[in-house]
Amino acid sequence: MGLSKTEAFKASDTRVARYAKALAHPARVAILRLLAGKRSCMCGDIVDELPLAQSTVSQHLKELKAAGLIQGDITGTSVCYCIDPKEWAIAQRTFTGLMESFPGSNPGCCAPMKKVKQ
Amino acid sequence: MGLSKTEAFKASDTRVARYAKALAHPARVAILRLLAGKRSCMCGDIVDELPLAQSTVSQHLKELKAAGLIQGDITGTSVCYCIDPKEWAIAQRTFTGLMESFPGSNPGCCAPMKKVKQ
DNA sequence: AACAATCATCGTAATATTGCGATCAATAAG
DNA sequence: CTTATTGATCGCAATATTACGATGATTGTT
Numbered sequence: 001m002g003l004s005k006t007e008a009f010k011a012s013d014t015r016v017a018r019y020a021k022a023l024a025h026p027a028r029v030a031i032l033r034l035l036a037g038k039r040s041c042m043c044g045d046i047v048d049e050l051p052l053a054q055s056t057v058s059q060h061l062k063e064l065k066a067a068g069l070i071q072g073d074i075t076g077t078s079v080c081y082c083i084d085p086k087e088w089a090i091a092q093r094t095f096t097g098l099m100e101s102f103p104g105s106n107p108g109c110c111a112p113m114k115k116v117k118q
Numbered sequence: 119m120g121l122s123k124t125e126a127f128k129a130s131d132t133r134v135a136r137y138a139k140a141l142a143h144p145a146r147v148a149i150l151r152l153l154a155g156k157r158s159c160m161c162g163d164i165v166d167e168l169p170l171a172q173s174t175v176s177q178h179l180k181e182l183k184a185a186g187l188i189q190g191d192i193t194g195t196s197v198c199y200c201i202d203p204k205e206w207a208i209a210q211r212t213f214t215g216l217m218e219s220f221p222g223s224n225p226g227c228c229a230p231m232k233k234v235k236q
Numbered sequence: 237a238a239c240a241a242t243c244a245t246c247g248t249a250a251t252a253t254t255g256c257g258a259t260c261a262a263t264a265a266g
Numbered sequence: 267c268t269t270a271t272t273g274a275t276c277g278c279a280a281t282a283t284t285a286c287g288a289t290g291a292t293t294g295t296t
Binding site for chain 4: 143145170171172173174177178181192194195196
């Protein structure tokens with residue numbers, strides 16, 4: 001079906017998935033790194049840095065914006081995109097919250113016998 | 119086209135995207151939380167906990183395994199899945215590495231004038 | 237050997253994503 | 267007013283994802 005049954009899961013899991021989806025493409029990660037590093041970036045500069053067409057980059061920016069991670073302000077004919085610090089902090093906590101829920105080691109788990117093939 | 123031009127991006131960005139993709143579905147996040155919490159989990163238990171068919175869960179497990187985040191060991195007729203501590207630590211560093219690349223605030227960026235519509 | 241249980245895989249359908257060119261809207265420049 | 271420039275949006279094509287039922291393979295049980 002292709003339709004994620006998002007409603008049927010816990011809100012906390014859905015939130016992780018939402019942020020993760022925003023990071024699930026190298027182009028979007030690259031964009032975020034550009035914005036995080038330069039702390040300000042014109043849309044045109046981003047397009048120049050990536051091996052993608054302008055329309056494609058615009059779409060990725062749209063997704064990052066939908067996820068709340070970035071915001072864009074119009075300055076004349078160009079647009080300045082930058083990271084939304086508040087949302088970024090939430091995303092950071094969201095990821096560390098998941099990652100730290102694992103104690104760090106798995107003592108008695110999965111006695112190392114035969115690995116499943118798959 | 120639908121084919122991610124993965125080759126054209128930096129390896130570090132692709133790595134983030136790979137882990138993020140594994141977390142980009144609530145069901146997979148839920149699975150990881152189950153494994154992280156119980157520190158050992160039979161496949162059957164996971165299926166019982168999720169509102170998805172067995173074959174669908176199996177597919178999600180396959181993706182998590184492909185991402186390296188979990189491993190599965192056969193015990194008789196059932197399979198014990200658990201988190202791969204080593205890979206999990208790498209993923210953790212990968213995410214925090216990205217998230218911390220942002221200083222935390224955006225002083226002079228994007229003078230708050232008109233927000234872009236989109 | 238026959239049967240049940242567990243889980244992977246296959247086939248299929250519905251939907252989402254990725255990417256591009258073309259076009260549109262808005263502002264700036266002449 | 268006309269023309270660039272910038273960036274969003276539309277429409278399309280190719281591919282990926284999500285989900286399920288059916289089927290297979292493996293192991294345990296009778």
